[in-house]
């Protein structure tokens with residue numbers, strides 16, 4: 009059996025998990041990582057029921073879906089983590105992680121605090137980074153300048169941020185808390201923390217209970233049989 013043929017259990021998976029309140033800059037930093045570490049990291053595109061923002065592309069930022077379809081897939085156990093935020097569902101599918109790993113790339117996930125907890129409890133290892141805003145005022149300002157949210161949505165996101173920041177202090181949840189004040193500085197810190205994890209990336213066949221990469225590929229790669 010070659011190295012590639014050996015199956016890996018979820019507990020052997022190394023990932024980079026990026027977490028933080030809405031508007032803190034997760035997407036911005038991940039996009040830069042995708043550029044600067046191209047061919048080394050792979051973004052695990054998660055699913056959401058929220059509407060695409062201007063410029064977002066299906067399959068790049070998110071897989072955009074609807075409540076019924078997403079709930080059905082959650083029922084079928086397709087997701088590693090799933091959460092309802094501000095009335096919309098978000099989740100990372102097993103298939104998204106498998107896809108990145110099969111290409112020999114270090115998986116990068118963008119999740120909320122509950123997602124980070126769920127990944128930790130399913131034994132998925134790696135670097136868990138919490139991005140914190142310099143202040144709630146600046147967070148609000150970023151959301152306002154982004155021009156993607158209604159006033160009510162901005163208020164909801166900023167008020168949720170306090171409890172997310174509090175949760176980031178939970179023992180054993182995050183390995184690093186990085187304040188995204190000056191973007192270039194925060195980006196360099198995150199990149200330097202990721203670098204030691206890049207060595208181990210090589211194509212892997214991952215076996216989740218009742219699901220493996222070959223099954224996924226044979227069935228069209230959508231994870232519907234897992």
Ligand SMILES: Nc1ncnc2c1ncn2[C@@H]1O[C@H](COP(=O)(O)OP(=O)(O)OP(=O)(O)O)[C@@H](O)[C@H]1O
Pocket residue numbers: 028029030031032033034035036037150151153154188189190191192194
């Ligand atoms: N360090 C920074 N200084 C100023 N503005 C920033 C900084 N980092 C990101 N931004 C801006 O803040 C806004 C929010 O960033 P981004 O969309 O990346 O946040 P997010 O955490 O991915 O949010 P969400 O979870 O809602 O998708 C964007 O307009 C982005 O350009």
